[in-house]
Amino acid sequence: MQTTVQPPQTTTAAPWRIPAFRRFTSANLISAAGSAMAPLALAYSVIEQGGGAGSLGLVLATNTLPTIVFLVVGGVFADRLSRSRILFLGNLLAAAAQGALAVTVATGHATTLSIAACGLVSGTAASFIVPAMQGAVAQIVPAAHLQQANALLRLPTNTVKVLGPVVGGLVVAASDAAWALAWDALTFAVAAVLLLTLRLETPPAPRTGVLADLRAGWDGFRSRTWLWTYTAAGAVLVAAWLAGFQLLGPLVAAREYAGARDWGLVQAAFSAGLLAGTLVCLRWKPYRLLTVAVATSGALALPLAALAAALPLPVVLAAALLAGVGLDVxxxxxxTAFQQHVPQAEQGRMSAFNGIGERLAIPLGYLVTALAAHLWTPRTALLACAALITAAAALNLCVRDVHRINRRA
Structure with a gap:
């Protein structure tokens, strides 16, 4: 059975009543069920073949680098070709990469180089999947129901993020990393099969060269003040959050709290907040979409500030919960604002430029934080990260254009 999707503006059907959206959501959930286990399995596949921190760093770098290098190319193709076809091929490529990795690990032939090569292919697949997904939702769902659709997409994904690492740890502990990697490959393959029967029309766009599309995309990105200022603020915010929560958080938990046990509770509280935020979005439909997005993102400063001040654990857990709610909202x-205010023919490139802007600062954030750790205590560095997040959100709220990007009837 094939599902051909016409432009959604002519219908007012709720997202779950649209067969194409149910198929798209199912594919997204299934692939997420495998991806949630992948980081843990990938780490232990390196460890099992004798690799250390340097080997793991190389593998993680090769997995991340393509999403920066090829993301713009993926955005151009998402605006030139059928997004459903790109999603199908991207998931199929990821399935092949993870399947090959699972076989090499299971047979004992895995090396740091082979694991890194498979990671490079998986990262390349992701760089084409990400821009295509953003535009695909807007092609499937009517504009009036985009927020509901975005929330419904995140609800099962956030649930999987809570359960996936736990299940993955049990699978790796009971057998080895190869089984978890094989599961990841299988979920990508099943998602590809579901997407194969989804037919999204090619976005209407002038047939120019790839370089001309890139230049036009960059001009469109620069001309939207709200878009590039949000991206610039997001680069600072994401880098400060990851450096604070992933790098400094465990160190402070080890010194000021009960170590891994309490840090696990903090992470669980944050994940629960993500789920709660999704439920909020199913009910609450704010008019000032971009203003709300900027303001609620500032909640990420709360757990970093609480950890920096060494507040009691219940306060830190509450702060992490609120941060999760804020981030998901x-x-x-x-x-929703992006899908309503960026034309269909440009959404792939605009999404790619936004994604690159936010990703480029992450390695720099880790590096600066690592250097600052030699000059400051982890608690002081955490406080600096919280201040950066607050400043980025506050300055972005001062941009007049941000308050003009509101919900369209």
Missing amino acids: AIVAWS
Whole structure:
């Protein structure tokens, strides 16, 4: 059975009543179920073949680098070709890469180089999948229901993020990393099969060269003040959050709290907040979409400030919960604003430029934080990260254009 999707503006059907959206959501959930286990399995596949921190760093770098290098190319193709076809091929490529990795690990032939090569292919697949997904939702769902659709997409994904690492840890502990990697490959393959029967029309766009499309995309990105200022603020915010929560958080938990046990509770509280934020978005439909996205993203400063001040654990857990709620509300509100205010023919490139802007600062954030750790205590560095997040959100709220990107009837 094939599902051909026409432009959604002519219908007012709720997202779950649209067969194409149910198929798209199912594919997204299934691939997420495998991807949630992948980081843990990838780490232990390196460890099992004798690799250390340097080997793991190389593998993670090769997995991340393509999403920066090829993301713009993926955005151009998402605006020139059928997005459903790109999603199908991207998931199929990821399935092949993870399947090959699972076989090499299972047979004992895995090396750091082979694992890194498979990671490079998986990262390349992701760089084409990400821009295509943003525009695909807007092609499937009517504009009036975009926020609901974005929330419904995140609800099962956030649930999987809570359960996936736990299940992955049990699978790796009971057998080895190869089984978890094989599961990841299988979920990508099943998602590809579901997407194969989804037919999204090619976005209407002038047939020019790839370089001309890139230049036009960059001009469109620069001309939208709200878009590039949000991206610039997001680069600072994402780098400060990841450096603070992923790098400094465990160190402070080890010194000021009960180590891994309490840090696990903090992470669980944050994940629970993400789920709660999704439920909020299913009910609350703010008019000032971009203002809400910017303001709620500032909640990420709360757990970093609480950890920096060494507040009691219940306060830190509450702060992490609120941060999760704020982040998910921000993501849903931002996605809805983006889909409503960027033309279909440009959404792939605009999404790619936004994604690159936010990703480029992450390695720099880790590096600066690592250097600052030699000059400051982890608690002081955490406080600096919280201040950067607050400043980025506050300055972005001062941009007049941000308050003009509101919900369209």
